[in-house]
Amino acid sequence: MATHERSQQIHTRAQQLMPGGVNSPVRAFKAVGGDPVVIAYGKGARLWDADGNEYIDYVASWGPLILGHAHPAVVSVLQKAAERGTSFGATTEVEVELARMVCDCVPSIERVRFVNSGTEATMSALRVARAFTGRDKILKFEGCYHGHSDALLAKAGSGIATLGLPDSAGVPAAFTNETLLAPFNDRAAVEEVFEKHAGTIAALIVEPVPANMGLVLPQPGFLQFLRDITAREGALLIFDEVITGFRLAAGGAQFYYGVIPDLTCLGKIIGGGLPVGAYGGREDVMSMVAPSGPVYQAGTLSGNPMAMAAGIVTLRMLANDGVYRGLDAMGAWLAGALRDAARAAGAPVTITQLGSMLTVFFAGEAPADYASAKRADTERYGRWFRAMLGAGVYLPPAQFEAMFISLAHMQEDLERTAEAAKAAFAASR
Numbered sequence: 163m164a165t166h167e168r169s170q171q172i173h174t175r176a177q178q179l180m181p182g183g184v185n186s187p188v189r190a191f192k193a194v195g196g197d198p199v200v201i202a203y204g205k206g207a208r209l210w211d212a213d214g215n216e217y218i219d220y221v222a223s224w225g226p227l228i229l230g231h232a233h234p235a236v237v238s239v240l241q242k243a244a245e246r247g248t249s250f251g252a253t254t255e256v257e258v259e260l261a262r263m264v265c266d267c268v269p270s271i272e273r274v275r276f277v278n279s280g281t282e283a284t285m286s287a288l289r290v291a292r293a294f295t296g297r298d299k300i301l302k303f304e305g306c307y308h309g310h311s312d313a314l315l316a317k318a319g320s321g322i323a324t325l326g327l328p329d330s331a332g333v334p335a336a337f338t339n340e341t342l343l344a345p346f347n348d349r350a351a352v353e354e355v356f357e358k359h360a361g362t363i364a365a366l367i368v369e370p371v372p373a374n375m376g377l378v379l380p381q382p383g384f385l386q387f388l389r390d391i392t393a394r395e396g397a398l399l400i401f402d403e404v405i406t407g408f409r410l411a412a413g414g415a416q417f418y419y420g421v422i423p424d425l426t427c428l429g430k431i432i433g434g435g436l437p438v439g440a441y442g443g444r445e446d447v448m449s450m451v452a453p454s455g456p457v458y459q460a461g462t463l464s465g466n467p468m469a470m471a472a473g474i475v476t477l478r479m480l481a482n483d484g485v486y487r488g489l490d491a492m493g494a495w496l497a498g499a500l501r502d503a504a505r506a507a508g509a510p511v512t513i514t515q516l517g518s519m520l521t522v523f524f525a526g527e528a529p530a531d532y533a534s535a536k537r538a539d540t541e542r543y544g545r546w547f548r549a550m551l552g553a554g555v556y557l558p559p560a561q562f563e564a565m566f567i568s569l570a571h572m573q574e575d576l577e578r579t580a581e582a583a584k585a586a587f588a589a590s591r
């Protein structure tokens with residue numbers, strides 16, 4: 163029987179020093195119960211906690227680790243980069259190289275600005291959109307999460323959904339007055355918002371494949387509808403591809419679905435596991451950004467050479483033939499095996515999957531929006547999570563997140579996961 167004594171001791175100390183003992187809320191396991199395990203190290207698709215327990219990891223640092231933990235190519239490039247100096251606050255050639263790769267791969271990006279997190283990327287993209295259009299309002303979807311900047315914490319997913327918060331305290335109403343909301347996949351609601359606020363909406367921001375209310379798929383034609391209506395109404399379309407960028411395809415969801423936004427936000431994979439974010443898009447829009455234009459946005463560690471180096475080597479590995487086909491096949495196999503396991507155990511679950519992302523919803527049917535995602539049985543998810551953890555499988559500690567498969571996962575890992583899931587589904591009842 164695995165013990166978690168050392169994890170518990172560390173977490174107790176952490177609680178005396180950091181709010182909730184964590185630096186990001188969902189890590190506290192509040193949604194699934196039990197104490198969080200404290201991670202000691204990772205290798206490939208595996209993690210080890212402070213007590214030496216081993217797990218097959220499907221969190222992958224919430225998406226960035228598409229090559230797995232401590233990939234030798236990433237480790238080697240980071241060692242070399244560290245020896246040359248970890249930050250300069252000045253331009254380096256590696257930034258230019260990663261910018262080239264991003265512009266080449268992501269269809270909408272002609273110019274890109276690197277920042278340090280997805281939150282910074284979305285916040286800055288909105289500022290640019292407002293400056294470019296001379297309008298103030300933005301439209302977002304309920305349950306989509308675009309980081310924790312004030313304007314975007316309206317009916318957001320991820321930790322906000324997990325903790326059951328309507329919004330965040332500390333955000334003045336005036337800051338979200340300009341934020342309009344619609345249910346995802348609901349064309350009529352989007353039409354209505356544009357009609358009611360005609361000529362005032364600067365941008366519509368969307369996770370093209372929302373992964374922060376659990377994985378919810380866009381209905382056929384929905385993204386093209388968003389492209390058409392924003393173009394018609396003179397608003398910019400912003401794809402938040404912090405999760406889907408280089409995850410669904412090198413060109414992200416926009417390449418996968420063939421719908422090209424005006425601006426794109428990136429993060430996670432493009433930093434190879436180091437802190438990073440980026441926003442980019444049409445040249446005429448991006449030329450609004452200082453020093454080319456009047457929109458101010460800056461950062462001491464932006465374009466950090468360590469993050470750029472890790473990003474370059476990661477993107478190079480992803481350019482190999484068949485990488486995404488392999489990830490898609492693993493995703494489809496695991497989703498199928500988990501469905502079979504749930505059926506055998508009589509557990510009423512629906513599994514949403516696209517490429518290497520999936521969510522096991524404890525719900526009768528696949529959610530189309532936030533309201534339906536929220537109907538999932540989070541208590542049961544918690545029981546399933548705890549049983550899986552006990553069996554050595556590390557899942558997102560919240561129903562409203564996605565599992566990620568990496569190139570380091572082997573068929574044997576997936577089979578062990580499916581085997582563990584059978585008993586865990588039975589335990590979840």
Ligand code: HOZ
Nearest residue numbers: 186188189224320321374
């Ligand atoms: N908001 C992240 C998941 N969508 C959680 C980040 C973290 O806790 O590290």
